[in-house]
Amino acid sequence: MRCQHCDKPAVVHEVLIKNGKRTEVHLCETHAAEAGVPVTLHQPINQLLSQLVNVSPAGAKASPAKAQPTCSTCGLTFAQFRNSGILGCPDCYDIFEQNLGPLIEKAHAGAVSHTGKVPQRAGGNLDLQLLRQRLVRELDEAVAAEQYERAARLRDRLLTLPESGCSPATGIGEIEGA
Amino acid sequence: MRLAPNGPLLDEAGPDSDVVLSSRVRLARNLAGFPFVNKATVAQRHQVIGLVQRVGLESTLGTGTVWVNLMHATSKERQLLVERHLISRQLAEGDTPRAVAISPDERISVMINEEDHLRLQVLLPGQQLEDALSRANSVDDAVETKLDVSFSRRWGYLTACPTNVGCGIRLSVMLHLPALRMTGEIERVRRAAKELHLAVRGFYGEGSDSTGDLYQVSNQVTLGVSENDLLEQFCQRIVPRLIDYERQARRLLEQSPTTLDDRLHRAMGVLRSARLMGIDEAMKLLSRIRLGACLGRLPDVDLRTVRRLLLQAQPAHLQLAMGSELGEDQLREARATMIREALT
Numbered sequence A: 001m002r003c004q005h006c007d008k009p010a011v012v013h014e015v016l017i018k019n020g021k022r023t024e025v026h027l028c029e030t031h032a033a034e035a036g037v038p039v040t041l042h043q044p045i046n047q048l049l050s051q052l053v054n055v056s057p058a059g060a061k062a063s064p065a066k067a068q069p070t071c072s073t074c075g076l077t078f079a080q081f082r083n084s085g086i087l088g089c090p091d092c093y094d095i096f097e098q099n100l101g102p103l104i105e106k107a108h109a110g111a112v113s114h115t116g117k118v119p120q121r122a123g124g125n126l127d128l129q130l131l132r133q134r135l136v137r138e139l140d141e142a143v144a145a146e147q148y149e150r151a152a153r154l155r156d157r158l159l160t161l162p163e164s165g166c167s168p169a170t171g172i173g174e175i176e177g178a
Numbered sequence B: 001m002r003l004a005p006n007g008p009l010l011d012e013a014g015p016d017s018d019v020v021l022s023s024r025v026r027l028a029r030n031l032a033g034f035p036f037v038n039k040a041t042v043a044q045r046h047q048v049i050g051l052v053q054r055v056g057l058e059s060t061l062g063t064g065t066v067w068v069n070l071m072h073a074t075s076k077e078r079q080l081l082v083e084r085h086l087i088s089r090q091l092a093e094g095d096t097p098r099a100v101a102i103s104p105d106e107r108i109s110v111m112i113n114e115e116d117h118l119r120l121q122v123l124l125p126g127q128q129l130e131d132a133l134s135r136a137n138s139v140d141d142a143v144e145t146k147l148d149v150s151f152s153r154r155w156g157y158l159t160a161c162p163t164n165v166g167c168g169i170r171l172s173v174m175l176h177l178p179a180l181r182m183t184g185e186i187e188r189v190r191r192a193a194k195e196l197h198l199a200v201r202g203f204y205g206e207g208s209d210s211t212g213d214l215y216q217v218s219n220q221v222t223l224g225v226s227e228n229d230l231l232e233q234f235c236q237r238i239v240p241r242l243i244d245y246e247r248q249a250r251r252l253l254e255q256s257p258t259t260l261d262d263r264l265h266r267a268m269g270v271l272r273s274a275r276l277m278g279i280d281e282a283m284k285l286l287s288r289i290r291l292g293a294c295l296g297r298l299p300d301v302d303l304r305t306v307r308r309l310l311l312q313a314q315p316a317h318l319q320l321a322m323g324s325e326l327g328e329d330q331l332r333e334a335r336a337t338m339i340r341e342a343l344t
């Protein structure tokens, strides 16, 4: 799609509904800036995805010939997620973890796991042990693959993980004798 | 559906209101044991609504909380809720079981079955992010004591879109930045915002343009940062800096008083005399006179009136005020008349 004012590729595509009338706007970066249309800074996850499609995600072995991973709980395939950017159920996070992890990190400025509020009824220490095991495993993989920045982030996260049996140090909703 | 013609938000301007129109906190939550909304069956979506309705949100939202079933609301009513910033366009335009609970003061709304099962929103006038966050947390706590929420130790609150995962929170401020726009500095602001992982959007959120020099600035990163980290970033650094930057640009404009006054009075002239007016032109000119009023250069313009007009000039609000179904030209005429009468 070309810009409606010049020949450059359009980066802003908007459907505006004004006074009940639909108008489509296609603008290049320059003309979008001129018109004061915000070029969305929020990089949509499917754009991130398409950038990564041909690159095997960090830490994961490339296995293009293998069957498309599918969530056994909700039936979503990773290909469907790649199109919509929307997951089907909570289990998708576990089932697609290998593919999803690097994408999530990229979308969140390199963050490898959650810090902050924990719901009062969240699972207890078992979850925490599992998380610790996973992070340790990923740390080993990152070091082996010489991904030192990622390794540093994983190490930092491991160091800030709450000790089993204690409530987390951060967060607004502190666990009270959960 | 009962909603006052003016939102209660109009009564109060709030702190730093020369630049900050409103502060908003949104939390995304999903109920454990259900697929996310897009994979949920119609029956499951109804079930989710039922479960949330039984939480007794009234105890935190206040007695007189309004529940709107969006399957039964007319398109005009849905548009009204969007214009009032009580629901998202996505919720307005969907065609599946979905609902919203609105607190009597219209400061809190809980959308059900948008992209996530729950989107809790607190909207306050001016810069009041801290208060907005603490209110959002109390609603969230009320939900979490009654319902199991999808959460993992690794990824935090699990959301349908992984861009919201973690604390599932969006802090945002709606800013009026006419001087940065006029001085051409707005692009620098955009670039700086990008480096800070902030999103800059228009008046109606995602995919909307910056009608009336209004910009919504919000965080994009939700994983690996706590709610309090984000709050501190916004309140200590980002928002004060943006306010300061806009105020400096306003002072710069005031160094050429004749040019500035010419722009302000021309805007005033058109608003006071036009007979037909589209929404874009209205927003643009109202933005100008809002700037003039904030700078004390249009002494007979009351900021409260401008606030009211910015809302009532919107199509669904105008239709509601006129009480009849208007065509596009009639709308433009009604808008021009309303504005002219309010400003003369």
Ligand SMILES: [Zn+2]
Pocket: A003, A004, A005, A006, A007, A008, A027, A028, A029, A030, A031
């Ligand atoms: Zn162009």
Ligand SMILES: [Zn+2]
Pocket: A071, A072, A073, A074, A075, A076, A087, A088, A089, A090, A091, A092
């Ligand atoms: Zn799934």
